[in-house]
Amino acid sequence: MTKLIIFDLDGTLVESKQPLTEHMAALFAQLLAVTRVAVISGGALPQFMKQVIAPLPDEANLSHLSLLPTSGAAFYEYHAGEWKKIYEERLSEKEVHTIETAMREAAKETGLIDFSTKAWGERIEYRGGQITLSALGQQAPLVEKKEWDPTHTKRHALQANIAARLPEFSVGIGGATSIDVTKRGIDKAYGIHKLCDRLGIAESEALYVGDELVKGGNDEAVYKTDIQTKSVNNPAETVKLIESFLTTA
Numbered sequence: 001m002t003k004l005i006i007f008d009l010d011g012t013l014v015e016s017k018q019p020l021t022e023h024m025a026a027l028f029a030q031l032l033a034v035t036r037v038a039v040i041s042g043g044a045l046p047q048f049m050k051q052v053i054a055p056l057p058d059e060a061n062l063s064h065l066s067l068l069p070t071s072g073a074a075f076y077e078y079h080a081g082e083w084k085k086i087y088e089e090r091l092s093e094k095e096v097h098t099i100e101t102a103m104r105e106a107a108k109e110t111g112l113i114d115f116s117t118k119a120w121g122e123r124i125e126y127r128g129g130q131i132t133l134s135a136l137g138q139q140a141p142l143v144e145k146k147e148w149d150p151t152h153t154k155r156h157a158l159q160a161n162i163a164a165r166l167p168e169f170s171v172g173i174g175g176a177t178s179i180d181v182t183k184r185g186i187d188k189a190y191g192i193h194k195l196c197d198r199l200g201i202a203e204s205e206a207l208y209v210g211d212e213l214v215k216g217g218n219d220e221a222v223y224k225t226d227i228q229t230k231s232v233n234n235p236a237e238t239v240k241l242i243e244s245f246l247t248t249a
């Protein structure tokens with residue numbers, strides 16, 4: 001029996017950086033009424049608030065929801081009307097500087113990102129427990145992002161180059177154009193371990209749903225846990241999955 005369902009965000013519950021659709025928000029609230037739910041993604045908490053929390057109907061049972069922003073580097077629960085931080089593995093100023101330098105050097109050496117050209121918003125964003133490099137900028141249009149690296153080749157090249165410069169950190173593929181860097185050992189597997197521990201739920205009784213459960217994909221780390229997995233190609237498939245779960249729950 002599944003006691004906890006953990007969702008990836010972009011590409012799984014929503015299109016990149018978009019809010020939950022009305023239909024998805026309604027289904028998500030129904031799910032919260034019958035089971036524990038969590039969302040784990042590379043975005044920081046404000047991004048979760050915009051994409052997940054704001055669109056939910058008022059009656060949604062938020063006490064059944066756990067949020068793990070920045071790929072599990074932070075963990076929030078809802079208590080007495082507000083989101084309370086359970087932990088955050090923040091990067092120090094010195095670490096931020098080291099990571100930014102490595103990102104810029106890797107961008108230059110691979111020739112994949114030219115920082116002298118204009119981007120849609122910041123290319124390097126500090127998110128507390130994580131730093132994210134977005135090739136086209138944080139606010140790039142979805143269509144541009146999807147076209148940039150459909151085969152993952154560019155992201156793998158950037159990831160490998162940055163990882164070689166930062167052996168003391170975890171370097172992973174984020175979204176369609178991005179690379180995420182956290183403290184070493186912090187990834188979605190870390191977040192799932194922490195979450196299941198705190199809720200007292202065995203990992204084998206939890207289900208992870210993501211759109212990048214492939215080798216090199218940004219959900220790959222979850223295979224280091226004992227969690228069950230379900231791969232989806234897009235939010236429409238996640239809708240079907242939630243609907244079938246609700247009919248059997």
Ligand SMILES: [Mg+2]
Pocket residue numbers: 008009010011012210211212218
């Ligand atoms: Mg995804």
